[in-house]
Amino acid sequence: MQNAIITITNLRLRTYIGFNPEEQEKKQDVILNLEIHYPGDKACSNDNVEDALNYKTITKAIIDHVENGRFLLLEKLVSSVLEITIEHPWVTYSRVTIDKPHALRFADSVSLSLSWQKED
Template structure:
């Protein structure tokens, strides 16, 4: 399976469990690995044959902007669900980072890997 990477995508979201976290949006970083068959675009060199990673990034940023989740776990799952809804990918690994939350840590993050379940 081939992969497309989107790394260090900065998004804004209202996220957190504490009252002070609910006053303003926070900076989050998203790393995404999209698993898909890229053989056709590799040979055709036609943008219409591949995943539009700009549209994926836009969809993820929109989910973040519109969300009011308490947990980054819930937001990460919502992002994955949106990607599966809009794009023909077989598997996704998504890491969602909240870099500005702990004074003594560079980052706090969750990472999920999900596969499309055709039912």
């Protein structure tokens, strides 16, 4: 089996993230990195669009969810994005990492990752 891996790098969005009063009043930047695996045999051999996982559809759903949402915890945001990435039945593995730039005074960002793997 050919394992196709879609990687979306540095998807920059804005959302309400955090529980401090100033965080709930102003949208903040977040940076998403996604890795989604699915069986790519048919798409690789047939060159048929119907046999490939549509990363544009997944990305649009994520953008809508993140930019129109409000999240107290980075864990909830990452978990909900992971759920969107695994909605399609072909997905066998997904990993989502979201960075929250400037969350700590002396760090470039704080990030959280969650992954999911389909059981055999």
